[in-house]
Amino acid sequence: MKYFLLILFFPLFLWSQSDFEQGEMLFKQKKYTSAKPYFQNYLKHNSSDSKTIEYLGDIAGHQKQWDEAIGYYKSLKTKYSKNANYHYKYGGALGMKAKSVSKFKALGMLDDIKEAFGTAANLDKNHIETRWALVMLYIELPGIVGGSETKAQKYADELMKLSKVDGYLSKGYIDVYFKRYQKAEIHLKKAHEIGHSKTTFEKLYDLYLNKLKNAEKAQKLKADFNA
Structure with a gap:
């Protein structure tokens, strides 16, 4: 049988x-x-x-079907509560949905987003993507609802220990956000010197061309990168 x-x-x-x-x-x-x-x-x-x-x-x-993505990731992070990546993906889907709804609804989602990313960071001390998400979250949030450069810099420092390229890129990102372009140039140049990747090139090129308005530096960087 x-x-x-x-x-x-x-x-x-x-x-x-x-x-x-x-x-x-x-x-x-x-x-x-x-x-x-x-x-x-x-x-x-x-x-x-x-x-x-x-x-x-x-x-x-x-x-961009955020509710569907949230449902799948929620089931995973609930069943596998020690898996940092599932918490990270759940937080990411929530964050993307928050950007597509009203500010009032988005505010109601903030605690869940913070909890998801914070849990992922605590579960995995080497999770680079989560720390990037936390840098961006705390920089972009208004101070009245928890935004904090101090917290963003904390996670940028953690990125620096895990990956020099990501560390310098994240610090450059923070400086660009606050229009500290000269300081951003220092960090993004270091990131490009170490990584010399398409990503590091694009970040530094954008800074020169669109923020510092220095076409000469932008073209020189492009020529050196393509050489």
Whole structure:
């Protein structure tokens, strides 16, 4: 009898496996709309598979379907409460939704956003993305609802210990926000000297061209980077 059941359900297992693999392949190709139904079908037969739920949350995020993304990530961070990345993604989805709703509704979401990012940071002392999120959160929030450069600098200092490039970029980001452009140049130049990446180039180039209004420095940087 058990062999009969094995034969009966084996094709279903293979079909489910192919659904996940097909969805993952399409996801990696950034074909999110095409990948989604494969993951949804796989989830029907594997309702607790965390990777599938995470993929569906990621797809919803890419499609700006924030409520859907929040639902997937909330289920993950609730079930796997010690997983920093799930808390981070939940906080990120909440944050993006907050930007799409009224200021009144967004204010009501702030505590949950702070808690999610704060939990992720506490769970994983090496989680770079969470610390970036906290830098941006505390800089962009008005002081009356918890914004604080001191807190932002604290997480920028933590980034500096984890990654010099991210540390200098985050400090440059803070300086640019407060229009301390000369100080920002020092930090962004250091980030570019160390990282010499497309990201470090773009941040420094934008500073020269659009903030300092120094086209000569911008063009020289571009020529050196493309050389």
